Amino acid sequence: MSSLSILPIWLIATYVFLFGLCIGSFLNVVILRGLSGEDFVLQRSKCPKCGNKLKWYMNIPLLSYIFLKGKCGFCKTRISIQYPIIELLTALLFMSVYIKFGLTLKAFFLIIIISTFIVLAMTDILETVILTNHAYFLIATGLIYSVLSLSGITIKESILAGIAGFVIFEIISRLGYFFAGMRIFGEGDSYITAGIGAVFGFKGLVIVVALSFLIQSALALPIITINAFKDKKTKLGISYILVTISIIYIILTNALNLTSSNFYTVSVLIMAGILIYCLKNVIAEIHSKKKLFEAENSGNETKNDDEEFEKGKNIFLLMPFGPALIIASVICIFYLAEIKNILKSVII
Ligand SMILES: [Zn+2]
Numbered sequence: 536m537s538s539l540s541i542l543p544i545w546l547i548a549t550y551v552f553l554f555g556l557c558i559g560s561f562l563n564v565v566i567l568r569g570l571s572g573e574d575f576v577l578q579r580s581k582c583p584k585c586g587n588k589l590k591w592y593m594n595i596p597l598l599s600y601i602f603l604k605g606k607c608g609f610c611k612t613r614i615s616i617q618y619p620i621i622e623l624l625t626a627l628l629f630m631s632v633y634i635k636f637g638l639t640l641k642a643f644f645l646i647i648i649i650s651t652f653i654v655l656a657m658t659d660i661l662e663t664v665i666l667t668n669h670a671y672f673l674i675a676t677g678l679i680y681s682v683l684s685l686s687g688i689t690i691k692e693s694i695l696a697g698i699a700g701f702v703i704f705e706i707i708s709r710l711g712y713f714f715a716g717m718r719i720f721g722e723g724d725s726y727i728t729a730g731i732g733a734v735f736g737f738k739g740l741v742i743v744v745a746l747s748f749l750i751q752s753a754l755a756l757p758i759i760t761i762n763a764f765k766d767k768k769t770k771l772g773i774s775y776i777l778v779t780i781s782i783i784y785i786i787l788t789n790a791l792n793l794t795s796s797n798f799y800t801v802s803v804l805i806m807a808g809i810l811i812y813c814l815k816n817v818i819a820e821i822h823s824k825k826k827l828f829e830a831e832n833s834g835n836e837t838k839n840d841d842e843e844f845e846k847g848k849n850i851f852l853l854m855p856f857g858p859a860l861i862i863a864s865v866i867c868i869f870y871l872a873e874i875k876n877i878l879k880s881v882i883i
Contacts, residue, residue, distance in 0.1 A: 544634075547633065547636060547638065548630050548633055550682055551629050551632075551633040552626045552629065552630045553626070553631050554626075554629060555622075555625045555626030555627070555628065555629030555630060555646075556596035556597055556622050556623070556625070556626045557596055558623035558629070558646075559596060559621050559624065559625030559626055560594075560596040560618075560622050560648060561654075562621055562625060562650055562653055562654055562657075563617070563618050563621050563622070564580065566621070566654055566657045566658055566661070567583075567655050569654070569657055569658060569666050569668075569669065570661065570662055570664065570854055571777040573679040580594055582607045582609060582612065584607060584610055584612040585607060585609050585610035585612065587607075587610070589608070590608065593608045596619075596622040596626075596662055597619050597622050597623060597626075600614060600618060600619040601619075617657070617661075621653065621657065623770075624653065625649075625650065625653060626654075628646075628649050628865065629646050629649070631869065632645045632646055632649065632868075635869060640683065640685060641685045644676065644679070644680045644683075644685055645868055645879050647676055647866070648673065648676055648677070648680070648734060649865060649868065651669060651672055651673045651676065651730075652673070652861045652864055653861075653867060654669050655669050655670065655673065655727060656855060656857060656858045656861040656862075657859060658859055659723065659855045659857035659858055660855065660857075663721070663855045664707035664723070665722075665723025665724070665726065665727060665857055666723075667723075667726060670723065670726035670729070670730055671726075673727070673730030673734070674697055674726075674729055674730045674733050675732075675734075675804060676730075677697065677730055677731075677732075677733030677734035678690065678693055678694065678695060678697070678733050680732070680733075680734060681693035681736075686734060686735070686736065687736075688735075688739075692736045692737060693732075693733045693734075693736065694733070695732075695737075696732035696733065696735070696736045696737045696739075696740050697729045697730070697732040697733035698729070698732070699724075699732055699737065699740065700729045700730075700731055700732030700733075700744075701725050701726065701728060701729035701732070702727035703728070703744075704720065704724055704725040704728040704729075704744075705725050705864075707719060707720065708720045708722075708724070708725065714818070714821075720856050721855065721856075721857075723857060724855075724856050724857055724860065727857055727860050727861070728740070728860065730743065731743050731744075731860065733845075734864070735864075735867060735871070738875065739867060739871055741866050742867060742871065742875070742878070743860065743863045743864050743876055744860070744863070746863035746866065746867065746874075747856070747859040747860040747862070747863035747864075748859070749863075750862050750863055751856060751859035752782070754858075754859065756775055756778070756779050759775060759781070760772055760775040760776060763775060768820065770815070770816060771816050771820055774809070774813035774816050774817075775813065776813060777809045777812075777813065778809065778810060778813050781806040781809055781810065784802065784806065785803070785806065788802070804840065843874070
């Protein structure tokens with residue numbers, strides 16, 4: 536490290552960025568071959584449409600996409616925008632890790648953890664699949680990260696928080712059987728949470744999970760609101776809008792420090808009423824969709840967890856939860872200490 540410190544920071548940051556682009560390109564391969572079940576990660580890349588092996592100049596991260604105008608150099612098939620996005624995202628995150636943590640062993644582990652997060656999020660977004668190998672890799676990395684005393688938690692806490700993450704998420708998922716007759720989250724989400732526990736420890740785990748619920752709501756609310764209006768469920772749509780307004784209102788009043796006034800207390804009570812009204816509508820909606828689904832599939836008796844979960848997705852019209860967990864984790868890699876401070880000032 537000392538020999539590198541004579542180089543200007545911007546130059547090292549540029550190298551880290553370019554390194555991130557290359558790793559991002561590699562992650563694209565891991566994601567795709569993971570989903571297609573191919574083993575050889577080190578095989579030469581080929582166009583999925585025409586099968587031609589890519590020439591070296593067609594395989595430069597980010598630049599090739601720009602120069603080839605997003606098309607295959609042979610057959611001119613459109614290449615998914617996913618490739619340059621993952622490359623750029625990886626590069627930016629690696630550079631952020633370098634700027635915050637320097638050229639340290641901690642930073643090295645963080646870029647491995649972030650890379651694993653990107654793979655887990657992308658397989659979940661593309662095919663709602665979380666491969667257990669990827670999740671095990673995250674858990675193992677989290678444990679080694681703690682063994683080397685890089686995470687600020689003991690190996691004992693790392694193991695126990697990992698187990699706690701898995702168990703708590705399984706319990707939440709299975710609670711779904713009571714009110715809707717199916718799992719709330721896929722099993723893959725429980726494995727990711729185990730990894731998050733191993734990396735962040737108990738306090739971090741609680742903060743990441745809480746933050747992920749906020750992120751999921753922020754991502755899902757506009758979608759389910761639009762869907763409700765499309766389905767002519769005006770009442771449901773309006774309750775989603777009211778909930779959104781309530782959340783924005785609570786955040787704003789907190790930011791403006793109105794939390795101690797009577798005005799705030801009264802309005803929070805009104806918000807709570809709106810939330811209960813909305814929940815009532817949502818539960819009614821779930822039941823009507825469930826009945827509809829059962830009527831459509833009355834002949835089919837054999838069901839496993841996967842099908843139950845597919846059914847759940849149809850009913851909730853929700854997106855996979857993995858990406859929200861992962862966005863929350865990445866935020867906490869950079870800002871966990873700051874979030875803990877904000878929580879302390881709110882609670883005390
Ligand atoms: Zn092609």
